Amino acid sequence: MNIKKYIQDVFGAIQSLLKGMRVTGYYFLHPKEIITEQYPDNRDSLKLADRFKGEVVMLHDENNEHACTGCTACELACPNGTIKIITQFDITPEGKKKKALNTFVYHLELCTMCNLCVEACPTGAIVMAQNFEHSVYDRKQLTKTLNKPGSKLRAGIE
Amino acid sequence: MFSLESIKNTVQNWLQLHVGASMALVIESILLGILVIILFAVLGLVLVFMERKVSAVMQIRIGPNRVGPRGWLQTSADTLKLMLKEGLTPDGADKFLFNLAPFIIMIAAMLIMIPIAFAKNFQIWDINIGVLYISSVASVSVIAILMAGWSSNNKFSLLGAMRSGAQIISYELSAGISVITMVILTQSLSVNEIIASQENGWWIFKGHIPAIIAFIIFMIAVTAETNRAPFDLAEAESELTAGFHTEYSGMKFALFFLAEYINIFIVCAVASILFFGGWMPFHIGNWQTFNHIMDYIPSSIWFFGKTFLLIGLIMWFRWTFPRLRIDQLLNLEWKYLLPISLANMLLMTVIAILKWYL
Amino acid sequence: MHEVVGTTPKGDFIINVGPQHPATHGVLHLVITLEGETIKKIEPHLGYIHRSIEKMCESLTYRQFIYVTSRMDYLSAHINNHACALCVEKGLQVDVPLRAQYIRVLLDELTRIASHELWWGAMAMDVGAFTPFFYAFRERETINEIMEETCGARLTMNYMVPGGVMADIHPAFQQKVKKFIQQYKKKIDEYNELVTGNIIFQNRMKGVGYLSPENAISYGCSGPVARASGVACDVRKRYPYDVYNQVQFDEVIETGGDSFARYLVRIGEMQQSVRIIEQLIDAIPQGDFQAKTKAVIKLPKGEFYQRVETARGELGVYIVSEGGTTPYRIKFRSPGFCNLSALNEMAKGGKIGDLVATMGTLDLVIPDIDR
Numbered sequence: 001m002n003i004k005k006y007i008q009d010v011f012g013a014i015q016s017l018l019k020g021m022r023v024t025g026y027y028f029l030h031p032k033e034i035i036t037e038q039y040p041d042n043r044d045s046l047k048l049a050d051r052f053k054g055e056v057v058m059l060h061d062e063n064n065e066h067a068c069t070g071c072t073a074c075e076l077a078c079p080n081g082t083i084k085i086i087t088q089f090d091i092t093p094e095g096k097k098k099k100a101l102n103t104f105v106y107h108l109e110l111c112t113m114c115n116l117c118v119e120a121c122p123t124g125a126i127v128m129a130q131n132f133e134h135s136v137y138d139r140k141q142l143t144k145t146l147n148k149p150g151s152k153l154r155a156g157i158e
Numbered sequence: 159m160f161s162l163e164s165i166k167n168t169v170q171n172w173l174q175l176h177v178g179a180s181m182a183l184v185i186e187s188i189l190l191g192i193l194v195i196i197l198f199a200v201l202g203l204v205l206v207f208m209e210r211k212v213s214a215v216m217q218i219r220i221g222p223n224r225v226g227p228r229g230w231l232q233t234s235a236d237t238l239k240l241m242l243k244e245g246l247t248p249d250g251a252d253k254f255l256f257n258l259a260p261f262i263i264m265i266a267a268m269l270i271m272i273p274i275a276f277a278k279n280f281q282i283w284d285i286n287i288g289v290l291y292i293s294s295v296a297s298v299s300v301i302a303i304l305m306a307g308w309s310s311n312n313k314f315s316l317l318g319a320m321r322s323g324a325q326i327i328s329y330e331l332s333a334g335i336s337v338i339t340m341v342i343l344t345q346s347l348s349v350n351e352i353i354a355s356q357e358n359g360w361w362i363f364k365g366h367i368p369a370i371i372a373f374i375i376f377m378i379a380v381t382a383e384t385n386r387a388p389f390d391l392a393e394a395e396s397e398l399t400a401g402f403h404t405e406y407s408g409m410k411f412a413l414f415f416l417a418e419y420i421n422i423f424i425v426c427a428v429a430s431i432l433f434f435g436g437w438m439p440f441h442i443g444n445w446q447t448f449n450h451i452m453d454y455i456p457s458s459i460w461f462f463g464k465t466f467l468l469i470g471l472i473m474w475f476r477w478t479f480p481r482l483r484i485d486q487l488l489n490l491e492w493k494y495l496l497p498i499s500l501a502n503m504l505l506m507t508v509i510a511i512l513k514w515y516l
Numbered sequence: 517m518h519e520v521v522g523t524t525p526k527g528d529f530i531i532n533v534g535p536q537h538p539a540t541h542g543v544l545h546l547v548i549t550l551e552g553e554t555i556k557k558i559e560p561h562l563g564y565i566h567r568s569i570e571k572m573c574e575s576l577t578y579r580q581f582i583y584v585t586s587r588m589d590y591l592s593a594h595i596n597n598h599a600c601a602l603c604v605e606k607g608l609q610v611d612v613p614l615r616a617q618y619i620r621v622l623l624d625e626l627t628r629i630a631s632h633e634l635w636w637g638a639m640a641m642d643v644g645a646f647t648p649f650f651y652a653f654r655e656r657e658t659i660n661e662i663m664e665e666t667c668g669a670r671l672t673m674n675y676m677v678p679g680g681v682m683a684d685i686h687p688a689f690q691q692k693v694k695k696f697i698q699q700y701k702k703k704i705d706e707y708n709e710l711v712t713g714n715i716i717f718q719n720r721m722k723g724v725g726y727l728s729p730e731n732a733i734s735y736g737c738s739g740p741v742a743r744a745s746g747v748a749c750d751v752r753k754r755y756p757y758d759v760y761n762q763v764q765f766d767e768v769i770e771t772g773g774d775s776f777a778r779y780l781v782r783i784g785e786m787q788q789s790v791r792i793i794e795q796l797i798d799a800i801p802q803g804d805f806q807a808k809t810k811a812v813i814k815l816p817k818g819e820f821y822q823r824v825e826t827a828r829g830e831l832g833v834y835i836v837s838e839g840g841t842t843p844y845r846i847k848f849r850s851p852g853f854c855n856l857s858a859l860n861e862m863a864k865g866g867k868i869g870d871l872v873a874t875m876g877t878l879d880l881v882i883p884d885i886d887r
Contacts, residue, residue: 019709019713023706024474024477052668077580079580112674116580217647217650217651387644391869394869397868482720483720
């Protein structure tokens with residue numbers, strides 16, 4: 001009968017609405033379900049995944065030595081021209097000229113954290129660091145030199 | 159014991175003693191005006207904050223928590239920001255109507271405050287047609303919305319205003335009929351008498367099923383009348399950007415925003431008066447001790463408690479349901495709410511004639 | 517060029533939805549002719565976020581161009597990368613180790629769930645319910661955390677490389693995915709309670725934005741949009757790649773053709789993705805995660821085409837190689853573009869509210885349309 005269907009419709013509708021209200025009501029009564037992370041208040045306890053790609057850094061050991069030979073593999077691998085490597089010619093003790101790294105220029109503002117340079121590096125000199133708070137007041141500060149002043153190539157790396 | 163009634167009486171007596179009867183009336187009117195404006199501001203701040211917190215917890219968020227202790231000053235800061243903002247009037251707008259609309263919607267909201275009883279014997283004016291007055295003044299706000307939508311010279315605004323016009327005019331019917339259903343029981347339009355008739359039990363309990371149906375229909379209809387989700391077609395954010403107040407900014411926008419919350423408060427206050435006995439405490443038959451404890455709670459607390467619970471219900475609706483479409487909205491009213499409420503009114507009349515209620 | 521403001525000579529409204537509008541989810545510009553609230557015509561204007569990715573790819577090597585494709589359909593970045601990697605592998609004719617194939621498919625399906633999650637939230641928001649958005653993002657966040665741990669990024673991962681994947685999965689990957697899947701099954705029930713069953717939502721969706729199977733085919737629709745019209749077009753079933761032919765899953769097909777059917781297809785796809793992940797997660801074989809490839813990849817002269825099923829539909833990658841280190845020409849067949857072209861057909865005759873509901877179920881990602 002038509003009137004029966006009408007009443008069924010009304011009750012079905014109210015039931016479906018109440019079901020939805022039960023879900024939101026449940027969360028209203030259970031504030032423990034809140035998932036907001038209170039950044040930057042939780043900065044001290046914030047733990048990023050160890051593979052997180054934040055920026056490219058060059059590893060230096062305690063003797064201020066790095067593993068970059070200046071081969072420019074990373075420069076070639078980079079799709080955006082983020083990395084510029086300036087090389088110089090060192091004179092080896094045997095008196096030969098040898099290509100070496102002078103300055104490793106890294107344009108953070110161009111970097112898309114694609115990880116291709118790290119993949120391309122044959123000596124494992126550069127890695128991705130977890131720092132993600134990159135905002136600065138002047139964009140010049142985003143152009144970084146990755147090799148520390150006075151650092152030199154670790155012995156034994158070709 | 160704290161009660162608004164005694165404060166009112168003290169002020170009244172003091173004034174009449176010191177400045178004479180006619181001057182006392184003038185000062186009282188000015189005081190009332192100031193009080194209503196303060197109440198508006200406070201209500202606006204509290205309700206907006208409440209809405210943000212309620213929605214936040216439902217949406218598994220924290221909500222505002224930066225300004226002031228636990229975010230309590232957030233809404234005040236927002237108001238300050240809105241006051242300092244420039245109120246733009248778009249080129250090609252009807253400048254007079256455009257600037258008038260927010261004030262009309264505000265004045266309409268203020269006028270409804272008159273017959274509402276906030277506590278025992280605490281009312282601006284006990285008109286003998288109180289409920290009728292509320293329903294008629296409430297419909298003035300649609301004029302302001304149409305005015306705002308038309309004068310903005312924006313198609314989104316116009317569409318929003320047209321939707322709102324159709325919506326408010328239709329939903330007023332079932333809201334009005336639900337009110338009449340309760341008036342049949344109370345046999346009075348005066349707010350005070352309606353509350354007095356619920357001394358031995360609220361109508362929602364005494365009025366059997368028709369009262370409950372009337373309450374549900376009333377809540378649905380007033381949600382629609384105040385342009386709240388799921389009936390917020392007039393502003394329908396994802397469709398019409400902001401509907402009728404798309405072009406408003408600064409304090410003019412704030413007035414629309416405030417009026418929405420004031421209207422929610424008012425309709426919930428009316429619902430609490432009609433169905434939950436206004437400031438009347440909760441009494442159970444002849445449990446003398448229980449009733450006595452209930453009486454000890456100030457009547458204003460009862461009134462505001464009930465009203466805010468109902469406001470919570472309306473907020474719960476808003477943060478759960480999707481929005482209706484314009485034709486479905488009108489279908490709901492004309493095909494479901496109106497026939498049901500008419501039948502319900504008939505049922506209620508039978509109950510009232512046979513005196514089935516307590 | 518026709519008028520994009522004012523009214524038509526007949527007195528119909530012309531309104532501009534977008535490029536800045538809450539319903540377009542990006543910089544899409546729709547010029548709509550309205551008669552009252554009824555839509556007479558919709559004309560999408562594109563190009564606001566065109567970055568000429570195809571042209572850019574021509575100057576990048578075969579290793580480099582993959583990362584750019586993450587920026588097309590950013591919600592299914594993994595699947596885009598997968599398509600490119602597969603296409604390059606086709607040219608190189610290398611065999612990808614089985615472990616890498618398993619990892620790829622697992623991440624694809626996780627991406628699909630994450631993308632559908634976002635769609636579900638945004639869809640509910642389009643029709644006026646705000647709360648589902650946050651519930652959807654809660655689950656999406658869990659997936660993103662899994663991605664972050666294994667791939668090192670949350671949105672533009674660049675994890676697929678020609679010959680396999682960039683790194684092995686994180687040791688905790690399997691355990692975390694299993695935990696997520698277990699919780700997730702309960703969440704789908706919650707979604708159904710909150711949105712699917714809701715009478716208002718159903719009324720908004722049913723019978724709205726109808727797309728006939730004929731039109732779906734002639735407009736070139738793919739993915740959930742076409743499957744909701746009864747067109748079986750799941751690339752994972754029809755042209756299986758990697759290990760998709762080894763897993764059991766159903767191609768979700770509805771015959772309604774309306775917005776509700778599209779909604780149900782996507783909800784069904786989430787469940788099917790869960791099914792695929794459940795089958796694969798414990799069966800990841802030992803072995804290499806990357807095949808040995810030369811440092812400089814040179815594709816032989818010729819044309820290579822590979823299609824995959826993204827969360828939005830069929831993505832085709834077409835590479836023309838002249839034998840060098842960079843492609844001569846790259847063309848992407850993006851699902852969003854074709855799906856959008858059917859919008860006029862779907863929304864014509866409906867109300868503005870219907871347009872929003874229809875657009876929501878198309879699941880448009882604007883950078884995918886413009887590229």
